[in-house]
Amino acid sequence: MLAQRGGKLVNRTVAGCLLIALAGAAGAGCAEPGNSDKEPGQRVEWLGRKAARVRSIDLADDDFADLEPLARAVGDARIILLGEASHGDGATFLAKGRLIRFLHQRLGSDVLVWESGFYECDKAAEALAAGVSWREAFGKAVLPIWANSEQCRPVMEYVQATQQTDRPITLAGLGWYVSDQTKLFDDLIAFFEAVDPTWPSPDQRQALASIQTMLDTRGDRSRPPKPIEPPELVQLRALADLLDRDSAGRVSAMHGRRRIGFMRRVLENLEAYVVYLNSPPTRGGADDNPLGMIEGHNAVFLASEYFPNRKLIVWAHNGHLTRGSSQIEELESKFRINQTIAAGQHIHNDLGDGVYSIMFITHNGQTGLWWNEPAELPAPPVGSLEDLMHRVGLEHGFVDLRSLPRDHWLRSRLIAHPLAHRPMRADWSRVYDGVFFIDTMSPSTSADPDD
DSSP states (O other), rough: EEEETTEEEEEETHHHHTTTHHHHHHOOOOTTTOSSSSSSSHHHHHHHHSSEEEOOOOOTOOOOGGGGHHHHHHHHHEEEOOOOOSBBBBHHHHHHHHHHHHHHHHHHHEEEEEEEEEEHHHHHHHHHTOOOOHHHHHHHHHHHHHHHHHHHHHHHHHHHHHHTSOOEEEEEEEOOOOOOOOOOOHHHHHHHHTTTTSOHHHHHHHHHHHHHHHHTTTTGGOOOOOOOTHHHHHHHHHHHHHHHHEEEEEEOOOOOOHHHHHHHHHHHHHHHHHHHTSSSOOOGGGOHHHHHHEEEEEHHHHHHHHHHHHSSEEEEEEGGGGSGGGGGGSSOOOOOGOOOOHHHHHHHHHGGGGGEEEEEEEEEEEOOTTOOOEOOOOOOOOSSHHHHHHHHHOOOEEEOTTSSSTTOOSSEEEEEETTTTTEEEEGGGGGGGGEEEEEOOOOOOBBSTTO
């Protein structure tokens, strides 16, 4: 289903992705006793010497000397996680675009994994390779918060341009999102029919049709007060079992093990999404974050099995990329992030130091989804990470947290605002590996000039 927003049609699947961002994109700052900087001058002086000054967030700027400290920090990591404090942070989108060009050209990262549909992005990758325009490919796969943002346009154009080079960027997806115009169900049937025209069975075909209807009407359905086990799941699991057994090797002979693994993940994503839609509304927390588990497992599958010899970049919200979140103290919001196991934790559990995660934070300015009026960001409290980096005079900067000594002050509990720009306190080196700072945020704006 589609919901009207500011004259544009926005897929309802965005709702889950916006949970953190919309809950408080302009939350007030909070000065907490005991966290104000006891020796702000020394900390500001240290940041002035050690923080890498990033000259530009313009993707067209290909003088990458200012980003070399980031390359040294990332090292040999195969998967780099790029966050954002909210989905309305236009300047962050621009910055991530330049980093993607840098990581692609300097470090050879050539798989871009977006916080969007696992299957849809794979189809978009095929379309881009076949010469389809970035606007059509991204528009059918990437959630509208990014696909329709003017600040994401440079990176989408860049991804298309790389298709004509000897190292094209391949698009991939992180989440279980299924678009309203998906070809997933037709493609699933065709996948099995290619092996045996009697596959899927009549019951399995009926189950797929029923699930498609369920997804088509998800915006009009209320979540049940108690979990429901839809009978369609039995047939969905039976299809997965066909792939698991494949005793005669018929499926392997037709499609190959790599594609079978991908379609197995597609079925797992679909099953998890159906379970989610037939479960009570959640309040967040570790037991209520199935998307985090799915995203994490999808990322690990992509890195370990689907693209085993390539380097990946993940584009997602800061909140999806956390690890060690149990020690985060929320000073205003009630996201229960400290009870949540996000994708970042699952990814780090499996890939360890092969992962490098970067949180994006800002000091001032405006944020706003492209269909909304922007909101002014309040001044962060004295002694917060944003306050200290602002006092350095950084327009844009990067700090590597991974290489710091254990007793470094940046490994103490500091206030920062990485989730929906709300104040939280943590040892951020236990949550992310690096920090990218943007002094003045600008909002996301529509890529459609008539909007």
